[in-house]
Amino acid sequence: MAETLQAEALLTLVQMLSPSYPVGAFAYSHGLEWAVQDGAVADQDALADWLSSVLRHGAGQADALFLAAAYRADNPAEIDVKARAFAASAERLKETVLQGEAFARASAAIWQVDLPPLCYPVAVGHAARLQGLPLRQTLAMFLHAFAANLATAGMRLIPLGQTEGQIVIRALAPVCLEVAEAAAAGTLDDLSSTAFLGDIAAMKHETQYSRIFRT
Template structure:
């Protein structure tokens, strides 16, 4: 499914998911920092495999479903409560809550809209609905930005060269589109997460001795 987007809508999405938008995404590794420290992720191929699992079977898929539900809801309070309950660890809850609060604050201040604090995917879904942004492309750009942020973390942690990092982002782009399409056909009844190693990594990161990322 593809929806024609006006230039102003496209540029709104570009602004929201730009590294300059003050949500602090650069500070979170989603457990990847522990995975690198534990030698679970060591190069381009293992980073790609790790992130593909997160996208297809972990937060990529579940956040897409939460975003869809928020986009279609008049009242997002129940969707937001479920998103908080679904977080598999304290740090992952903090990640989605703090990024969501920052996104709501920036969007409220810049666009002058009513945006109470919500978890990140719920906040994006709500804002996209308020701005009449196409759901399919909002999902695609949201997932692409999530992927790009984790690749950037991997580039710093492994370390990985910029070209290799860009190859991973390119290779995962089609998966972002596929997940977005699947999420639009689903509902919160389809919620599940089987990216167990990623969840464990986020728990292990809470007590990691030396770290540079918040999650």
């Protein structure tokens, strides 16, 4: 019975965080589009380094902490306010709010849960709590989905072959696990953001002349 429950939880997470889940993640590059145009990210190694920094020191670790806090909170709205305030730019705020609202709408309809419109990591954390999903696995898969989506954006922008892009995703798996473990054991007192070039890229993207991504 326990193995069956674990398998069901795993499949639920796979569905909720898959590229096919209707949150529109494919439309966002998290500032990567500007970084590629600027020449800061021009090949496979640069993409891997950029995404590793975002995961460890930027939105990856911050969103993981917000997800964990929402998972534990009786009132996720309080965490949502902090997560929105922590967004470093207008595009970052739009990215997390619009994806979160889409996630909440889809999850409420699919899983029959009462999920208010929350920013993305808070919505995922609250949904995981409502469905009794394990926190550490939710964190790891959330971060992996985030990294994979940006790696896919990099494949389109650099451009990079699919095999090279998958190598980047594989290389980031240990980073996702590392950040997930830290977030599971952490609190919002551990919040920081020192991926400054990533934040600047997101700000620069707001006025980028030619672009295919929303952020």
